[in-house]
Amino acid sequence: MQRDQQDPLAKFKEEFFVEPGTIYMDGNSLGLMSKRAETKLIGLMDSWKQFGIEGWTEGEHPWFTLAETLSEKAAPLFGAKAHEVMVTGSITSNIHQMLSTVYAPTDERFVILVDELNFPSDIYAVESHLRLRGQDPAIAMRKVPSRDGYTLELEDILAEMKDDVAVLLLPSVLYRSGQLLPLREITEAAHAKGIIAGFDLAHSAGAMPHDLHDEGVDFAVWCHYKYMNSGPGGTGGLYLHERHHDLNPGIAGWFGSDKAKQFDMDHSFTKAEGAGAYQVGTPNIFSMAPLIGSLELFEEAGIDKIRSKSLELTTMLREKLAALVPSLIDVTPKADDQRGGHIALAHPEAARICKALKKAGIVPDFRAPDIIRLAPIAFYTSFEDVEKVALALQDIIEDELYKEFSNERNVVA
Ligand SMILES: Cc1ncc(COP(=O)(O)O)c(C=O)c1O
Numbered sequence: 001m002q003r004d005q006q007d008p009l010a011k012f013k014e015e016f017f018v019e020p021g022t023i024y025m026d027g028n029s030l031g032l033m034s035k036r037a038e039t040k041l042i043g044l045m046d047s048w049k050q051f052g053i054e055g056w057t058e059g060e061h062p063w064f065t066l067a068e069t070l071s072e073k074a075a076p077l078f079g080a081k082a083h084e085v086m087v088t089g090s091i092t093s094n095i096h097q098m099l100s101t102v103y104a105p106t107d108e109r110f111v112i113l114v115d116e117l118n119f120p121s122d123i124y125a126v127e128s129h130l131r132l133r134g135q136d137p138a139i140a141m142r143k144v145p146s147r148d149g150y151t152l153e154l155e156d157i158l159a160e161m162k163d164d165v166a167v168l169l170l171p172s173v174l175y176r177s178g179q180l181l182p183l184r185e186i187t188e189a190a191h192a193k194g195i196i197a198g199f200d201l202a203h204s205a206g207a208m209p210h211d212l213h214d215e216g217v218d219f220a221v222w223c224h225y226k227y228m229n230s231g232p233g234g235t236g237g238l239y240l241h242e243r244h245h246d247l248n249p250g251i252a253g254w255f256g257s258d259k260a261k262q263f264d265m266d267h268s269f270t271k272a273e274g275a276g277a278y279q280v281g282t283p284n285i286f287s288m289a290p291l292i293g294s295l296e297l298f299e300e301a302g303i304d305k306i307r308s309k310s311l312e313l314t315t316m317l318r319e320k321l322a323a324l325v326p327s328l329i330d331v332t333p334k335a336d337d338q339r340g341g342h343i344a345l346a347h348p349e350a351a352r353i354c355k356a357l358k359k360a361g362i363v364p365d366f367r368a369p370d371i372i373r374l375a376p377i378a379f380y381t382s383f384e385d386v387e388k389v390a391l392a393l394q395d396i397i398e399d400e401l402y403k404e405f406s407n408e409r410n411v412v413a
């Protein structure tokens with residue numbers, strides 16, 4: 001296809017292990033392995049083999065400073081200063097860390113604002129955090145309602161920013177519909193009301209550029225295993241605006257120490273400067289290793305080019321589907337600046353349509369109750385792949401090929 005020939009990112013497909021005969025559209029949940037990720041993972045296992053304990057300070061990527069080195073390289077993807085980002089933890093553990101650090105409830109201001117469509121783990125984290133602080137989540141957690149069950153209105157978010165709200169935690173991109181929220185407007189409105197603004201970037205990290213520092217965002221958390229292809233359980237990330245760096249970590253551990261002091265083994269904690277302070281225990285070195293390779297690819301491809309290609313791929317997909325399969329209801333917002341890297345299609349038979357897609361060699365995912373998510377990934381999806389997916393969906397729905405499957409979800413996707 002001509003568009004593939006003109007695509008400046010087409011060459012990156014061969015950097016990835018794409019199973020022959022399949023089209024992988026689930027990189028919004030778990031990105032594929034790249035050859036460089038594999039090489040770096042093997043490289044770090046080799047340094048364990050070769051150096052033993054000395055691997056902390058020897059080898060191509062010494063483990064003691066690996067998280068800091070990766071954070072510096074990742075920071076530009078988030079529009080953050082190097083010392084505002086830390087590769088550590090998981091989204092959920094980082095939510096606990098950030099709330100334990102910035103949430104300072106008073107009798108007047110104690111509510112954490114989330115939304116009705118928020119990812120369950122974020123809700124569980126907020127509820128359990130509130131309980132630990134002696135708050136009743138039924139009162140101290142408030143949810144912005146959704147009018148249509150798929151998206152949020154800015155107006156409704158702003159309306160919930162009442163005087164008793166201390167912190168808000170919203171997604172950048174909603175995991176089901178793919179709606180991208182306006183982080184700058186939300187943050188500015190939150191600050192005008194004295195509210196700390198935090199975001200879960202799970203579905204925007206690696207899919208688009210961010211501007212966290214200039215937007216004034218207070219904190220953010222994300223994972224690297226989706227668009228950043230760091231592998232299942234790959235170490236996550238957090239951002240804390242430098243204006244908060246005087247705060248002691250709510251959950252402290254020795255890897256949050258000033259590195260020069262850490263091995264003094266002193267019982268008084270000397271906090272690292274910057275976001276490094278919010279690390280806890282020993283970093284999961286092998287769960288970070290793939291990210292060394294992934295970040296090289298991001299540096300070479302450029303996040304702006306990745307975002308443009310992603311928008312072109314998703315535009316093509318939804319235009320073709322609108323023409324070929326009108327019974328699929330595209331619930332992702334139309335405007336480019338209001339959507340992330342995947343598109344969400346609602347259909348009453350969604351669970352079994354996904355199973356039929358898998359039988360046809362296409363990997364989507366299903367999210368209850370009725371959503372098919374499709375994420376063409378700039379690094380490894382071609383325009384030709386997108387066309388094939390649209391045609392396969394047309395066959396599956398027109399010929400009712402999905403009827404050979406039960407309309408129940410699988411365990412994971
Ligand atoms: C928006 C969102 N938040 C949180 C999570 C869970 O994050 P983790 O399991 O890395 O803590 C996910 C995905 O699993 C997610 O999509």
Ligand SMILES: Nc1c(O)cccc1C(=O)C[C@H](N)C(=O)O
Binds near residue numbers: 030202
């Ligand atoms: N984190 C995941 C996992 O550990 C297993 C399976 C899937 C996931 C996911 O990331 C799901 C994803 N956050 C979603 O948007 O549904």
